[in-house]
Amino acid sequence: MFVEKPVVTFMDELASSAPAPGGGSAAALVAATGAALVSMVANLTVGKKKYANVQDDVQRILTRSETLRQKCLDLLEGDVAAYTQVSVAYKMRRDTEEQKKARGMAIQKALKQATAVPMELAEACVGILNLCPESAEKGNVRAVSDVGVGALAAEAALRAAALNVLINLGSIKDEAFVQNERARLDALLDGKAQLKEQILKDVEAKL
């Protein structure tokens, strides 16, 4: 498990030419960092007298941000597994027509699965971003800048995940699948850069 490795080792392996971890896992790590910051702000708010009237809301945010954090860390590993499957498919024999056909089908299947990982990550990033406005409003004001850092990480990871979806789609031949996934991705991206800027404005107003 890559997440069991020390941060410094993970970074060394990311920086190396080794096939994993790659950009997909990096995006998942950035997303997990965003979710962790939303959780941190919630954890600095629950149980505090000053914030007694928002305890239920903040507890709900915390439950959700922790689910999303775990999801991102799962997708960090999931990206490595999906990438391995694609590599295995590309290495299949192609001496006979039958082998060529089987290889082509295996590649296409693996690419579709490899598209699902960054798409799920993009969904998780939108989930994290959507927690930020309420976190900035109701969370411990002394940690409000951390909501801003969380939103920045989540939005960057969203766009990074989108890039990773797009690379895979470029090699997928099923046009209906490609169109459908592009539409899903566009819907996930829509308005999120503006949402991030609005969160940052709200945060800066409270600094």
Added chain:
Amino acid sequence: MFVEKPVVTFMDELASSAPAPGGGSAAALVAATGAALVSMVANLTVGKKKYANVQDDVQRILTRSETLRQKCLDLLEGDVAAYTQVSVAYKMRRDTEEQKKARGMAIQKALKQATAVPMELAEACVGILNLCPESAEKGNVRAVSDVGVGALAAEAALRAAALNVLINLGSIKDEAFVQNERARLDALLDGKAQLKEQILKDVEAKL
């Protein structure tokens, strides 16, 4: 050392209400991820026949991105140390006028030092971003999306570092210092959102 901890433990501690690591270290982690991706693309390019004519340029990028990656990981630890110094200063006794004065001076000194860490991080992020256009142009085209992910991480970390500078400046009474640091920060931020978008355009054109 926080970077010696497993990724999952680092994330647990970030998400918790413990005073460290906080948003400053999170920003440094995201920045290090960006630098690592620039290094990865360079490592996937050096020694490759197809890229023989850009070996010197890519080697220069790699040397610089590795320096910046180490710098970001150092600043991850540095943020914890600086934050600790501020906390220590705030906890100083203030029973007498003399103690109050000593405490106030210690707080101001610690806050100035705590401002230097995210400012250095912002500078490192600009350094990472500045490596991306040439990486997208000359690096292994099969990894070009990773340059995009790196640029997204570096730009998000730059803006996160800026937030962390601004919080500290809000409590610093030396107006000349505050003005000077604001000007430095503005210069670092200037044009970087556009630079990131241009890098992403260049990357998407090569996908």
